[in-house]
Amino acid sequence: MNKRGSLLNEVIIHVILISLVFAIFLFAMAGRIDGRDVKQQVLEKQIALLIDSAEAGMSFEISKINVNGVVGELEIRDGRVFVGIGGFRSVKGYPYFSKYSVDVDEEKDKFVVRVEK
Amino acid sequence: MRFFEVAGCRSASNGHDSTDSQVAGGREKGRGVGREFGKKGQMAEGIHMIYRLMMVSLVAFVVFGAGSFVYTYYIDVRDVEARILAREVVECLVEDGVLDLRGDVEGKIEDCGIASDERIYVGVEVVDGDGKNIAKFSEGDSGALWIRDLFGKAIVTGNAVMGHENIEGIAMYKPGYYEGNYSVFVLDDDDKFEGVMMMEVLVNYGDE
Numbered sequence: 001m002n003k004r005g006s007l008l009n010e011v012i013i014h015v016i017l018i019s020l021v022f023a024i025f026l027f028a029m030a031g032r033i034d035g036r037d038v039k040q041q042v043l044e045k046q047i048a049l050l051i052d053s054a055e056a057g058m059s060f061e062i063s064k065i066n067v068n069g070v071v072g073e074l075e076i077r078d079g080r081v082f083v084g085i086g087g088f089r090s091v092k093g094y095p096y097f098s099k100y101s102v103d104v105d106e107e108k109d110k111f112v113v114r115v116e117k
Numbered sequence: 118m119r120f121f122e123v124a125g126c127r128s129a130s131n132g133h134d135s136t137d138s139q140v141a142g143g144r145e146k147g148r149g150v151g152r153e154f155g156k157k158g159q160m161a162e163g164i165h166m167i168y169r170l171m172m173v174s175l176v177a178f179v180v181f182g183a184g185s186f187v188y189t190y191y192i193d194v195r196d197v198e199a200r201i202l203a204r205e206v207v208e209c210l211v212e213d214g215v216l217d218l219r220g221d222v223e224g225k226i227e228d229c230g231i232a233s234d235e236r237i238y239v240g241v242e243v244v245d246g247d248g249k250n251i252a253k254f255s256e257g258d259s260g261a262l263w264i265r266d267l268f269g270k271a272i273v274t275g276n277a278v279m280g281h282e283n284i285e286g287i288a289m290y291k292p293g294y295y296e297g298n299y300s301v302f303v304l305d306d307d308d309k310f311e312g313v314m315m316m317e318v319l320v321n322y323g324d325e
Contacts, residue, residue, distance in 0.1 A: 026181070028181070033188060041191075053201045
């Protein structure tokens, strides 16, 4: 009975550890499976193209509750657009080119991007 | 443990008086050796468990890595960026339909606010009505043209360095490209005449 008990112990420990390993990888993949990366790309590139083609004095709004998910953050820095969706921050962003100055203001339910001279 | 106890009793009975203390001593010795083997067994079991965990991690890494590769999709907007950039440069260089080539032409594109960026290449060539070259200037990394030519050759001949069958996989590195000709009036040092401004814009992979 002691041998059977220790064997069962071993098996249970192995199962728990293996489940932990798979759970870690599954959570790491969850973002990709629900297309969060693609949604982030869509928003970043849309905003970058809008900035590229905007004239001085233009502004445009991005709702926080979006078809691409809940936009948690929107930053413009170092010539790149960063959009964070679903609580996850953007690491790479997407570059834009504009001879004007670009700023972002956060309001209650939206982000406002202003292009100024 | 029983084996070592029996061995202890046997050695005790082989030429020694089998007293209780000798038997007890033998048992103690047997237990000590048994404990030592037990510890080694546990260590081996621990090493084996680490090995199993590493194999499981490797399998999980491969499985989910493959899934990650499948679920990735690259949205290519560089052709659109190239068109927008071309329009911006044309609007900057040509005022009221007149391209002013008086003075220094080399820094004209940079003066438009398109800073020298290794991701972007803008090339402008101005010719007159007879096709004679009047001016040529550019801004950005002209080496990107080589990358574009490489993709162009692969599609046409199917026999480039990377091989035609690999084009789909490396398509994300194909630069965005726009080429356009604009009829303009050219203002030169001497006079004003009709000409054509040929523009070439290239936007490279910028997701780094």
